Amino acid sequence: MSPGAETMPCARLLLSSVAPPWQHAVARRQGLTANDVLTFLDPAPGVDVDFDTARSTHGEVALAYAWAQARDVTIARLGLIANLSRPWMLATVGWHVTGCSLGGQCSVEFVPSWTHSSDRHRDVLPEPVNRRLQWQLATSGLDHAHVATTAHGQLAENYVAFPDEPVIELLVTTATAVWQCRERRPD
Ligand SMILES: [Zn+2]
16 A cells, blocks of 8 residues: 555545556446546536546656656555545545645646647646546545646646635535435435
């Protein structure tokens, strides 16, 4: 088990990211992931990145350690996590980060660069990606989440998402209603 998994504020590791994809697919059926929850919301405009089913690229480990070294932080692989008080809240988290200068514990995802609709949006996370990170933050209890984009095998841009309570409330309220419905459904 990675060291980060034992110290997450309100979640535990269900399945390491190095487990085979089929095990992740089975484990995700034990609850609701960001993919499940976003299905029930209006589509948000902008680029989307599916953390649940994205497969790590071959060079991700090297990029992750380069990212960590540049910030003097420690990183550990995570995977599928479950919230402690609501064990049906599941999220896929790439890496757990400790020692971040922004304070507290955080996570980081490495994803391919997206095309910006304009320079105005260059510093802002696309809303679908933000919603996925807010679900991660709600599930894990981590203080914030980083996204590093990659292009041509190199680190490109960096983004940070802090908990956005109105978005988290929308996601958790929606997910709770969906999950209660599913629980009531006879087998
Ligand atoms: Zn951080």
